[in-house]
Amino acid sequence: METSAQVGRGERRRKGSLTIFAGYFSGTGKTYRMLEAAGRAVRAGEDVAVGLLSCSQWPQTQILADGFETLPLKAFSEAGKTVYELDVDACLKRGPRLLLIDELSHENAGGSRHRKRCQDIEELLQAGIDIYTTLDVQHIESIQDTVSEILGAPAEERIPDRVFDQAARVEFVDCEPEDLRERLIRQDRTDLLSEYSQPKLSALRELALRRCADRTALDTQKSRGGERYRTREHVLVCLSAAPSNERVIRTAARMADAFRCGFTALFVETKNFQSIPQPDRNRLRANLRLAQQLGASVETVYGDDVAYQIAEFSRLSGVTKIVLGRGETSNRILFWKPSLTERLVELTPELDIHIIPDTGTARRFASHYKKELYAPAVPLLDLLKSTLLLVLSTLVGLIFYYLGLSEANIITVYILGVMLTSIFTKSAVCSFLNSVVGVLAFNFFFTEPRFSLHIYASDYMVTFLVMFLASLLTGSLAAKLKSLAKHSAQLAWRTKLLFETNQELQKAGTQDEILSVTARQLLKIFQRDIVTYRSDQGQLDAPKIFPVDDAFSESKYSAASEHQAAQWVLTNNKRAGAGTETFSDACCTYLAVRTAEQVYGVIGVAASGEEMDSFEGGLLLSILGECALAMENQKNLEEKEAAAVLAKNEQLRANLLRSISHDLRTPLTSISGNASNLLSNGDMFDAKTKHQMYVDIYDDAMWLINLVENLLSVSRLEGGQMNLHLSTELIGEVVAEALRHINRRSAEHHLHIQSGDEYLLAQMDAHLIVQVIINIVDNAIKYTPPGSDIEISWERQGRFAALSVADNGPGIPDSAKPRVFDMFYSASNRIADSRRSMGLGLALCKSIITAHGGEITVADHAPHGTVFTFTIPIEEVELHE
Known part of the structure; x- marks a missing residue:
């Protein structure tokens, strides 16, 4: 009987489902409702365990939680105190069918694998574990502007909207604000109400109900079988370094969610971008990450005319709505250029342009930015x-x-x-x-x-x-x-690098060579240490390090923590390491070399203290895409070659079985029939008939013996298991020995021996060369009519002795000559006995002659017939007086 852990591991291939018990404030009963649902699952036979619960201050909830198996937590030291977080590895090892985890929006302590608990849950879902969790809706990212208006500040802990929207099920645990206040007072939790008046609680409840209703509308659309997004709408939000840009991005995300349409975030990089202050640069990166968390596809274009770049991108991308912030306006003066909004209205009259008013903070930023703009530092x-x-x-x-x-x-x-x-x-x-x-x-x-x-x-x-x-x-x-020349040169350099990378990847012949070529290209571009891991059946091989210079620490990149981060990237098909929220303490940023869902390896780029800009990031992803495509092509080629070898082996096997089933059955039937007649009715046959029957039995037995010897010899030679016992022999003696073993049917043919050199010595394995001569002569007897002439001759040709067997039969067609030495090939000829056409004799001859260092050929014999010629090295004999 399987244990629960085994069951969990057996179902790991499917992705787990997420159920969220949502509320608008602490104390509504989310955790209690979650434990009740888990209890029903236990009674239904489900394997349930508790990963982490925060209910010690709620007595009734704690009593209910004590009835479940609780997994160990992981301790961290933070600000001089010990805090306990969810132990993801312990959960994966236990592998329950259903896992209970409280506080979806919680941010983990420093040193944890992931920065946020929702990322821990996503990893567990990928492992096939179902999750029950709790959430206060005010922690969802896209509604932080409204939360800030209600509470005076946004929530500190937040989750991306996609986590909430993509959950399999959301159950809203509601409670009237008046009832909630009474419950908290009864539980002596008035500390939670110190800053929350009843109007604020009502506003939070309304906000939570609206957000859950939006998600319900999305689920309804999915259940009707329609597409998730309507292609006729496409929202574009403009990115900037302004503090108010967060509000603009969230507004655009809500708009895209309301229209169920595409969502793109666009940043226009001008020539002044390199000179903006570092705080503004960091704020821009934060806004870019926020747009990605809210589901936007982030794009970057280059040019000094911002309005024109936005208009052109919108036209080419099918954008229907543009969302941007409104900066501080000033009085118009003569010849003053129009604002960004006015230019966009002029360039894109067919689009809807939504202007989000800036806050006082944004206006202060704009004023400060103007001062910098009009008084820039001149080198x-x-x-x-x-x-x-x-x-x-x-x-x-x-x-x-x-x-x-x-x-x-x-x-x-x-x-x-x-x-x-x-x-x-x-x-x-x-x-x-x-x-x-x-x-x-x-x-x-x-x-x-x-x-x-x-x-x-x-x-x-x-x-x-x-x-x-x-x-x-x-x-x-x-x-x-x-400026345009600079951007053109940058794009040309990128194109050249990609083209060069593509050419180098095409020359690579193995998966390891492809990864090495990619690493060298990245090393050339970024001037950072590169670490590569190759994937082998779901596990990573040992890392290969490509350092910028010799002064590097190999142990730093070979540490267990670095390998763990790379293995996580392989398992979850997401980037991790430095600059991300997963394994952020790692020395490298690790990215998967992937096509769709197939991961072929992991590449790490050493952190340099600064994040990559959009150009470097795009170039890195492009090169990794080229690498993944090359590895996929190489894998397909290897699979194709393996399939071809397998098909060839199957064909050989089928030919062997077919030949054995047909060719062996006839002589065995003849032997058993003749033997049965001699045993049962021996007295009824005269001496001549008995003699003929004995001859037939002997011939058939000898044919079977020769067949088995040929099979064994071919298998040994092809497998390299047959050792040649070389000695110096006279060609004439070897030919004479072979003729003594020729099939008795040779009596119906005329055998002639003609030698140009009776005392020609050659280096050979005499037993095998005798077998070659026998096979060739038997082949001539088999495929020529009775009374045909067969001539055996030999002569010296340089350092080789050439021995020929010629006949004056019907000959071999030109189309069949290239295949006569192939195993199991038999040319159709009505003269030959069908049961003696297994096609092994000449294949064995070729293997033996090749092993001797010689060559065997077939040609036409004038005026008609066939001649087989093979060569073997001669042996020089020194004569001494």
Whole structure:
């Protein structure tokens, strides 16, 4: 009888189901209701265990929990105290059918495998364990803006919406706010109500009921068999580093959930992205992760015209609704460019644009960002370059002035200087300053009165204005072209790397070589240590480390914790390690080399202290995709080759069985029939008939003996188990020995021996060469009519002795010649006896001659017939006087 643990492990292939007992506040009875449901499961024969419960302060719930098996917890030290968390490994080892775990939204202590308990539960679900858990709905990510409005701050512990929406079942445990307050007072838990008034509890209850209703609507749509999302709607949210962008993302997620449509988060990377402060960069990464948690597909495009990039992406991706935040507005002035919202309305009039007002925090961020925008830090080197170019422009202008050239030529020199400044410097401020200073320098050095900023002619003001605008526009265009050239070079470099990786992967012949090629490419790109693991039947092989330099610690990457993180990636088909919420203390970020659900290996990229940007992340995923595709192709090729070998073996087996069943039955029937007649009716036959019957029995027995010897010889030679006993022999003596064993049917043919060298010596295994001659001559007798001539000859050909057996029979068709030495092949010939066509003799001959280092061939014999020729090495004999 199987134990419960064995049953659990036996069903591990299926994914477990998640049941959530949800409420809006502590004390509504979620855990008690969960234990009641678990009790019904136990009475129904289910294997139930408790992973973790937090009910020690609720006496009635604790009494109910004491009746269940409780699994051990794992202790962690945090802030000088010992805390206990769910032991995932203990749960997996026990493998119950149903596991009870409290507080789905809980965040684990530092050092845990996962950062959040919901991730622990997801791993247990993947292992096939059903989970009962509890949740206060206020901890769901997408409704944190509303929670913050009710409570004054968002919930500290949160879960992604997908965990709640993808649960197999959600049971809402409701309780009126008045009844809840009375229950908490009776249980002496008034500490929970210190900051929660009855209106707040009512608001939380309404929010929880609405969120559960949204999930119910989604379940109803699934049950009707319709698609989950309608393709006619597609929500796009714009990502930024603004603090209010969190609210924008959550609003867009709720909108996508309400419309049951696609959801994309877009970030437009401009040339100023590399210079933004590190806190803003970190905030942008946090917003990107939030969008991923809420189910968005994150995309990145490049360009300085943000509105145009958003509009083009929306047009190509089929976006129908754009959601973005509204920054602080300012009074319009003349020639001021329109805002992002106005540009989007102009470029995408057919789309719905939803503007989410920013909070006061966002406006402070915008104000701070404006200050940085208008007062950016200019590198000293760029200032020196721009100053040098301005001085050179002035010197060239002075030369033009003394040469008598017009002022238009001098103005062109200054415009050229501004353009060169835009090309050779990184900051746009340098171009602007050169435009302004260039106008002033032109006024100072080249207009009357010279060496003064005063001007006599009124038309010079127009000249100065045109010069300034031309310089400014020229510099801006040059800067944009430089930025586009940089992005183009980056994309070209990425394309080149992917193409180079694809070519190198195609040259790899094994799975290990494919992983090594991928690791070397990643090492070249990221300049970080790379660790590779190959998957073998659900387990990882030993790691292979590809270091950047020799100064690396192999033990760091070979530690058990690193292998455990990589094994988790293999099992769960998700990334883990540094920079993630699973095994975050690992030294590397581990990613699966996968196609769909098939994982072929795991690759780790050493952490460098900074997260990869979107370009590096996209490049990494592209290379891993190429690697997975190459490994899949290699696996398919190996499976195809193995299937071909198996098919060939099956064909050989079938041919052998068919030949044995047909060819052995006839001689055995003849032997048994003749023997039976001689035993039963021996006195009725005369001496001549008896003699013929004895001859038939002998011939059939000898044929069977030769067949068995051929089978054994072929199997030994093909398996490399037959050792050659070489000796120096006279060809003539070996041929004479073979003729003494030739089938008696040779009496019906004319055998001729012709030798060019009667004393030709050769190095051979005489017994095997005799068998070769017998097989070839028997083949000639078998496939030629009675009275045919068979000629055996030999001669010296260089270092080999060539022996030929020729006949004047009907010959072998050209189509059959390439296959006559194949095992079990027999050419159709009406002269041959069908029972003697097993097709082993010539195959054995080829194996024996090949083992001797010679060669056997078949050719036509003029004017008709066939000649078989084989060669064996000769033995030189030294004569001494």
